Amino acid sequence: MTPPRxxxxxxxxxxxxxxxxxxxxxxxxxxxxxxxxxxxxxGVGKGTVFRHFATKDDLLAAIVIDRMDALDAVGQDxxxxxxxxxxxxxxxxxxxxxxxxxxxxxxxxxxDVSPEVTRTRTRxxxxxxxxxxxxxxxxxxxxxxxxxxxxxxMCAPNYVVSYVPEAPPDLWxxxxxxxxxxxxPAAAHPLxxxxxxxxxxxxxx
Amino acid sequence: MTPPRxxxxxxxxxxxxxxxxxxxxxxxxxxxxxxxxxxxxxGVGKGTVFRHFATKDDLLAAIVIDRMDALDAVGQDxxxxxxxxxxxxxxxxxxxxxxxxxxxxxxxxxxDVSPEVTRTRTRxxxxxxxxxxxxxxxxxxxxxxxxxxxxxxMCAPNYVVSYVPEAPPDLWxxxxxxxxxxxxPAAAHPLxxxxxxxxxxxxxx
Amino acid sequence: MTPPRxxxxxxxxxxxxxxxxxxxxxxxxxxxxxxxxxxxxxGVGKGTVFRHFATKDDLLAAIVIDRMDALDAVGQDxxxxxxxxxxxxxxxxxxxxxxxxxxxxxxxxxxDVSPEVTRTRTRxxxxxxxxxxxxxxxxxxxxxxxxxxxxxxMCAPNYVVSYVPEAPPDLWxxxxxxxxxxxxPAAAHPLxxxxxxxxxxxxxx
Amino acid sequence: MTPPRxxxxxxxxxxxxxxxxxxxxxxxxxxxxxxxxxxxxxGVGKGTVFRHFATKDDLLAAIVIDRMDALDAVGQDxxxxxxxxxxxxxxxxxxxxxxxxxxxxxxxxxxDVSPEVTRTRTRxxxxxxxxxxxxxxxxxxxxxxxxxxxxxxMCAPNYVVSYVPEAPPDLWxxxxxxxxxxxxPAAAHPLxxxxxxxxxxxxxx
DNA sequence: AATGAATGAGCATTCATTCAT
DNA sequence: CATGAATGAATGCTCATTCAT
Numbered sequence: 001m002t003p004p005r006x007x008x009x010x011x012x013x014x015x016x017x018x019x020x021x022x023x024x025x026x027x028x029x030x031x032x033x034x035x036x037x038x039x040x041x042x043g044v045g046k047g048t049v050f051r052h053f054a055t056k057d058d059l060l061a062a063i064v065i066d067r068m069d070a071l072d073a074v075g076q077d078x079x080x081x082x083x084x085x086x087x088x089x090x091x092x093x094x095x096x097x098x099x100x101x102x103x104x105x106x107x108x109x110x111x112d113v114s115p116e117v118t119r120t121r122t123r124x125x126x127x128x129x130x131x132x133x134x135x136x137x138x139x140x141x142x143x144x145x146x147x148x149x150x151x152x153x154m155c156a157p158n159y160v161v162s163y164v165p166e167a168p169p170d171l172w173x174x175x176x177x178x179x180x181x182x183x184x185p186a187a188a189h190p191l192x193x194x195x196x197x198x199x200x201x202x203x204x205x
Numbered sequence: 206m207t208p209p210r211x212x213x214x215x216x217x218x219x220x221x222x223x224x225x226x227x228x229x230x231x232x233x234x235x236x237x238x239x240x241x242x243x244x245x246x247x248g249v250g251k252g253t254v255f256r257h258f259a260t261k262d263d264l265l266a267a268i269v270i271d272r273m274d275a276l277d278a279v280g281q282d283x284x285x286x287x288x289x290x291x292x293x294x295x296x297x298x299x300x301x302x303x304x305x306x307x308x309x310x311x312x313x314x315x316x317d318v319s320p321e322v323t324r325t326r327t328r329x330x331x332x333x334x335x336x337x338x339x340x341x342x343x344x345x346x347x348x349x350x351x352x353x354x355x356x357x358x359m360c361a362p363n364y365v366v367s368y369v370p371e372a373p374p375d376l377w378x379x380x381x382x383x384x385x386x387x388x389x390p391a392a393a394h395p396l397x398x399x400x401x402x403x404x405x406x407x408x409x410x
Numbered sequence: 411m412t413p414p415r416x417x418x419x420x421x422x423x424x425x426x427x428x429x430x431x432x433x434x435x436x437x438x439x440x441x442x443x444x445x446x447x448x449x450x451x452x453g454v455g456k457g458t459v460f461r462h463f464a465t466k467d468d469l470l471a472a473i474v475i476d477r478m479d480a481l482d483a484v485g486q487d488x489x490x491x492x493x494x495x496x497x498x499x500x501x502x503x504x505x506x507x508x509x510x511x512x513x514x515x516x517x518x519x520x521x522d523v524s525p526e527v528t529r530t531r532t533r534x535x536x537x538x539x540x541x542x543x544x545x546x547x548x549x550x551x552x553x554x555x556x557x558x559x560x561x562x563x564m565c566a567p568n569y570v571v572s573y574v575p576e577a578p579p580d581l582w583x584x585x586x587x588x589x590x591x592x593x594x595p596a597a598a599h600p601l602x603x604x605x606x607x608x609x610x611x612x613x614x615x
Numbered sequence: 616m617t618p619p620r621x622x623x624x625x626x627x628x629x630x631x632x633x634x635x636x637x638x639x640x641x642x643x644x645x646x647x648x649x650x651x652x653x654x655x656x657x658g659v660g661k662g663t664v665f666r667h668f669a670t671k672d673d674l675l676a677a678i679v680i681d682r683m684d685a686l687d688a689v690g691q692d693x694x695x696x697x698x699x700x701x702x703x704x705x706x707x708x709x710x711x712x713x714x715x716x717x718x719x720x721x722x723x724x725x726x727d728v729s730p731e732v733t734r735t736r737t738r739x740x741x742x743x744x745x746x747x748x749x750x751x752x753x754x755x756x757x758x759x760x761x762x763x764x765x766x767x768x769m770c771a772p773n774y775v776v777s778y779v780p781e782a783p784p785d786l787w788x789x790x791x792x793x794x795x796x797x798x799x800p801a802a803a804h805p806l807x808x809x810x811x812x813x814x815x816x817x818x819x820x
Numbered sequence: 821a822a823t824g825a826a827t828g829a830g831c832a833t834t835c836a837t838t839c840a841t
Numbered sequence: 842c843a844t845g846a847a848t849g850a851a852t853g854c855t856c857a858t859t860c861a862t
Contacts, residue, residue, distance in 0.1 A: 032237070145383075149379075149380075149383070152365040152366070152368060152369065152380065153361075153365055153380065153383070155364075155365075155368075156358075156361040156364065156365055156384075159360075159361065159364050160357040160358055160360075160361055161357070163357060163360075164357065164401045164403070165404075167401060168398070168401070170397075170398055171398055171401055173397040173398045174354070174396050174397060174398040174399075174400065175354075175357065175358065177394065177396050177397055177398075178350075178354070178358065178384070178387040178388065178396070179361075179383070179384060179387050180387070180394075181386075181387040181392040181393060181394055182383040182384050182385070182386040182387025182388075182392070183383065183387075184392040185392075186391045186392035187386040187387070187389040187390075187391035187392030187393075188386060188392075189382065189385075189386055191379050191382050191383070192375075192378045192379060192382055193373070193375055193376055193378045193379040193382075194379075195379065196369045196372060196373070196376055198369070
């Protein structure tokens, strides 16, 4: 389905180096990080980037997919935990931990750059939806919170922290805690707007 | 100190038109909105942009300062309200309302591009700090929440909503409500990390 | 309809310099002449090329249109000459003279890069068609020759000469003469294939 | 003298496949056909192309040589025909038929990329010169036409036809007929320029 | 003061060619 | 020998910024 051929050893190493370098570069300079800088950071020639990823957008998509898949795996594991509240908190912790920097790209911002991204995102969203549903059933979180709510709030801790000039690397934990407290039934006040639909339907073939 | 000369009438009109056009353009297309488009939207020549703002970044800074000043005025007003909790909530509502779109960039992202920005930001932060202190004193919010916490969380509702493809214009209210519930004493769990310092001291000359 | 504004004096000078430089460069190195080289040859910056012609193709189109219009003017003049055979010969001479070098670009090769090109070409073709029709009526050329035939053969002398390493500048006259003799009734043998249609209809609005 | 070693069987097969693939690709997309596409079409790796032909230009030269040799063989055969006029016409027909598409580039355009090309071209030119001389002697063509004239005019039919958008595959026959009529004594008018010298002497070592 | 023409650094992308596997 | 991964020069084009009009 994806590339059938297993890739030569050195090529695989380069591909990984590129993904890592690109993730760092995108994290530091946003979407306008240049391909040349990414190549330099990965220690390869500019042309090599395009051998592996036909387009800058494809490179971005590959990073996004990688991240989302890794996160989905974590979520799948946690689906079988007994305590749904702890499971959801652990999931959000893993998500925030993935990058303590400005990973703004890894949600919708990457757009529907490729059907593969859409597919992967849909899968991840479904997993989160299940995690949230379980927590709701166990009354660990308030009944008016949906999966979409959590999906949207998930990145807020990292975002918020990105504005602190020399932030300690774990500062996001503070804001995850505050937001998570907002999800608990204890402090619940009626919500002034219905939740959005993020279209979790499976539109993939 | 800063503007030495009161600016001719037409020049002032141009300056305002430019600020408005730039704000719209940045809101629609993000930071990569082109100076040429801004000039066209303002109905002036490209050169005029640079007569008023030496640099694209200076233009951005001017917008940021405008916004922060307007918000500071709102905050100052609310400092005298009786109910500190309501006052803080109203302030956050005003902040989120200012733009439901992507000029969340108006905090640190504009960097310390000019001492004027720094000065204005410091002033705004101090106001917010007071609002939060009053709410804390009235036990309307939990005791472990600082001004810096609120400053950081303030933009999260807009950020979060920016990932919803065709978001209804008031959706941010939902997430402000959730986050605000997280600030209330009712659901408070111990916070895992001390609050950051945003250096509210007045470092300007 | 086209650019309504009359263009500043220096801008017009640059535009002309660019057209001339581009024509030379295209003539020497074919379509893959680089915009950078054209700019250098015209003595302007690279950006200036794109201010005047949004696209390399637009630049090419402008040249083509210029040439075709000039040629059309010659043809229009000759439509009123008494001796249609001489008129046609003079027209073909003017066409070949326009560039003794590889002007391969100035016919279909530029494709229908813009409706303006199409329009201009249609006009030129119609003029040629009239010239040919008159010559045919006067029995100066064979009856089985159409306007399309002449249009196609028109560039052959230049093409043919382009393969002579250090061709004398008037060598094309020799081949125009030979081909023109082929158009005369005297040596006519039946033609083995019907003439093509070049769609001389006026499809423009 | 040139190929020192008789080439292994599979290598020879690859070489032929490459020549065929390259000829097709050049015909379809012109000189800017990419080596990668040629390799893919031939079913070999890109590196293999360069093992056989040190340079893209060398590959082009090899094709040119192939074509010129094939055409020379046809010409040699026709040298013994009784009717020199028919022989010449048949030769030109064969030449035009070789490809009705855009490998008219196979004359000078390939330049003197290698001495081998020069040598082959010289041989072909000599053959054509003989064919023309015989026709001239038999008064089948006008006395002021030289071998060089025919060599140059030879590709005109293909060239001319290349500007007809969806040309029927045999359209070139029409223009060959017209040009050939121009070579006949019947319509001959004095030629305005002496014939060029194409240096048919054998300058190769 | 306002304009918009000119500039050139910077960008994503292509491709002939080289070289490790 | 064959492969295809790596390379980097070159290209068309954009855009913040400068400057002549």
